[in-house]
Amino acid sequence: MAERVVVVGGDAAGMSAASQAIRVAGSSGRELEVVALDRGHWTSYSACGIPYWVAGDVDGPEGLVARAPDEHRRNGIDVRMLTEAVAVDLDGRWVEVVDHDGGGRERLGFDQLVLATGAAPVAPDVPGADAAGVFGVQTLDDGDAVIRRLGTRPRRAVVVGAGYIGVEMAEALTRRGLAVTVVDQAPEPMTTLDPDLGRLVHDAMEGMGIGVVTGARVERFETRGDGGVRAVVTDAGTFDADIVVLGTGVRPATSLAREAGLPLGKSGGVRVDDGLRVPGHDGVWSAGDCVESYDRVSGTWVHVPLGTHANKQGRVLGTNLGGGDDRFPGVVRTAISKVCDLEIARTGLGEADAAAAGFDAVAVTTESTTTAGYFPGAAPMTVKMLAERSTGRLLGAQIVGRAGSAKRIDVCALALWNEMAVGDLAMTDLSYAPPFSPVWDPVQIAARRVADRV
Template structure:
């Protein structure tokens, strides 16, 4: 290979995975790898921010996987505090806001996601915080240390519920305000109701079906309440947990084609479909659902790392393709563990499947064993073929990671009957003799047979 230049825009999961994988494959070659990161940190865990806010993780630096200095030891030039302003696709250059122009032979756009912010008056008030950057976590921690006592969390997805949990654990009175009828919109309603009840039982106030109309402020512009059509909820701290959209302004202005989800359209090697000399990966790209093949935008670090690794492999000279997503995700609120994968009932129906859904209740350990907790497992399958399409798990400690074996079964295309016959482990401290996921599969396959 001749001398060339690999330029990466964005220094978190996708960007740094790509840079590191390329260097591993190319070794100490004459390939120059440069990463532009607008913030002060690279390779940090945004998913860990709630746990830092909650003092579960006490040291901010524990959230940083590797520093620019460590990447420099791999001959990867990381330039923090450097924002890319424009891409010239014809010239093969990127211009930064401080006036630099950098050429490239391979370009990766890994600009990540942007927190969704509805057009609500007062959303930029002092005391309103996102949960996206490490600086956001520092600001929320500072607000709690300064005496914040009442918090309103907007949104009931993973980040919203995690933030409600940690703020409640730190002694704040917490209200979760939802535009939807239930938290965790990617769960079916019956499973979402279990989550909602458990949160309420913890002492967190949940207010559903209430889109926010205004963030009310005092004379100094500091947040004092969140107003909906149903009322006003006093607070001195507002946390935004409304989800993530793709950050594509740089790509759009350059002329890279966007897909129907609004994210950058790429093929399975993570090349732009309109400009194959450019790669894109992470929360800024449109991917596809493994079951339906339909376009999807799923902002998860697991996918970003895998996509970055695909880019790094291709640039490094090794064939690689991204295999799609099931949307497998997991979280915990207090002792309640929540997992989901594949299609929920409404998604499966929209995809044209003849849907069967079965829910069973069981325990996480042998019923007689100390610490056995309740668990509910829901399986979604195709009525005609018996193919597993989706799964949801809600229960006490030991429940959540069971979603992984279900995701594996769905990924492999197993039917409910095939999965019911699989050989899973058993010991009283870990599971009943018939694990709940297999019981659910057996119920689904029995229903299928007649």
């Protein structure tokens, strides 16, 4: 008799796990019945692509779907859309589900349970946050709602929050011809960067015509007589808006896990082992934006909601659930973004992170160019690098610059992964030609200067 696997969540982690479990189990003659539940309309889609859909760079929503429900069904997965899991009984081994299309409710038994419930947007808890014209940007349905709102030809937009989604949506709306203001309660945009590099992002955005108001706390959203948003009121002023986008971050969507009594970490994410099992709960697994991951640099557990991790974790989970043996080795918090022609990247620890983790860190910031300085089109880039004073071990790096800057962060991420010292990084055999780099790559320049100080 087939084992029933119930997967809650139909995006990256959940469907990667489901597909991989079927492949691995099939190769060993094991029979699985996999049922995947999702309360939305789409499976296996790129939420990261929503700002570029809004900007007009890519088609959506179908263009952002890697694998539609019917494709998963052809691969042997019983995909049930518009179906929400509302309760889990771990002792009884059932999930209570609601069919939002047909209106039915049932208890679905399981032998193995995979929670891949993702993350939920953090909305300001202030009056008017639910007004028409105020949008989170987490799902394709959210993106579709923004596109439809833009069809009413709004003129002024306010983006609340200056993290990755905030700055990307600010670019998208600017390119759609709207006057855009970004408001954030932090001192500088992009709090995953140190404030000195965040200031570079701030200045560049203002140079692009985007208003940036930092240190501003949202107090309420004012509405018109028809209930649509009219303005965003902060303690630093009032900003008129025909559309508001929330880029205030996300938190793990773990209410189902919490109510079932599963262990959660400090961030609220599900705590899992390196095989993506939930410790102490046989047959219960979790992956993706709803879990905490082990940070290989700080040695702590962190919530890093990125599609890169979700897909890898889903594959590891599916391998193990299907009878194989695999491990998810952790993260170093690598991320990359852009706003117009400004590229932004980071990996590892910033100065505050390093101090909190107990490191005695040395930080050096260097200015360089994306190509040889004499080559046409050479553009500025700033690299900040941190190392442990006693050992010279690389702890983190941040890059802000023009085209050709940001992907250099991958060299730093690989060095972090392998616990390299900055002196060794400075002497690595990186490629060189004048159209691509100075003779000393900017990453090597930064590493050499840090090495001189440790």
